[in-house]
């Protein structure tokens with residue numbers, strides 16, 4: 508493949524270094540601003556090209572020795588943590604200026620992570636029969652990863668146990684990791700135990716899966732259960748052995764969590780985010796709040812615990828069941844979960860809400876959701892986004908409708924990766940004084 512010698516001038520959303528060659532923009536994976544690099548091209552279009560840095564000729568002072576030899580799931584591990592934070596702030600500022608025309612917004616400095624490694628409480632690893640780890644950059648080749656430094660220690664303990672069982676008991680299990688195409692792990696920081704889920708490979712022998720689950724469970728003392736992802740019945744995750752759900756705490760609320768429900772992976776940082784949501788919405792008796800894309804009620808339950816009535820909308824079956832179970836477990840009465848898509852549920856709503864939390868998946872909101880929100884006209888909206896470009900796109904209609912940004916707070920939920928989480932507090936502009 509063709510190679511180029513370029514100087515990296517900036518950093519793009521997504522994390523690649525950006526340079527130029529003969530007027531063409533080059534996105535260089537692994538390059539840092541200020542560096543002179545040699546890039547091997549992997550894709551070439553008329554106006555831009557993409558490639559991989561294969562040699563750093565002049566290194567940036569922000570470059571550090573990577574912890575892992577290769578890794579697609581920690582693509583910023585070669586950047587010093589302070590510089591990661593700086594780059595994320597720059598990308599966020601640029602994207603909001605470009606896509607939402609927001610250039611004088613009160614962008615606060617990033618809330619940095621106290622633990623830039625060893626923070627994740629959940630992960631899904633791919634298995635291909637001999638390797639268990641993550642995909643290599645831009646391919647479906649699984650890179651074997653015996654120890655993942657992004658994970659909480661209990662999850663690495665579970666992974667070590669799985670490998671030992673597979674290595675030692677090939678005869679018992681029958682067919683090594685080819686039995687499973689993925690392994691999901693979730694651990695409870697509060698209670699110190701974990702849950703494993705096996706996603707079977709096509710045609711995997713059910714009896715061998717059972718033997719693998721039991722052997723893994725017996726090997727790792729902190730595993731409270733091993734579940735089977737039953738792809739034919741998406742809504743159920745049966746425990747092969749032990750329990751099929753786990754408890755963890757956030758804001759002193761105990762959450763019941765099924766293997767597939769979304770839950771924040773970096774809980775110390777999620778606590779900071781929740782504190783900002785509560786500060787913005789000031790939940791109190793007499794208020795009615797709306798939590799859109801509510802998951803298991805990460806925001807809805809603490810807001811209801813503070814006395815507000817909360818309507819929570821979420822379309823994932825298990826997440827709603829988890830939310831309802833957690834409300835009962837904590838004696839929180841004021842929350843009503845609607846198991847529905849936000850797009851469909853909002854159209855039918857007529858109530859007046861005192862505030863809204865909006866935490867969509869990476870793709871952001873369907874335009875109709877923003878139109879309906881504008882119709883409902885809550886005085887305060889807290890938008891939580893994991894993609895600055897999509898955030899810029901979704902802010903546009905809200906700003907045009909008269910909302911103003913009160914707070915723009917990036918929170919580093921995902922150190923060692925280019926993912927950028929941002930919390931935006933929007934207030935309806937005051938109506939003109941009739942005098």
Ligand SMILES: C[S@@+](CC[C@H](N)C(=O)[O-])C[C@H]1O[C@@H](n2cnc3c(N)ncnc32)[C@H](O)[C@@H]1O
Pocket residue numbers: 769770771800801802803804805806820821822823826847848849850866867868869
């Ligand atoms: C980024 S997560 C946020 C969950 C929750 N707010 C939290 O912090 O844990 C987005 C959630 O939206 C849900 N979701 C995705 N699309 C949806 C839709 N169209 N309608 C309702 N829920 C949806 C997903 O299942 C997921 O639980």
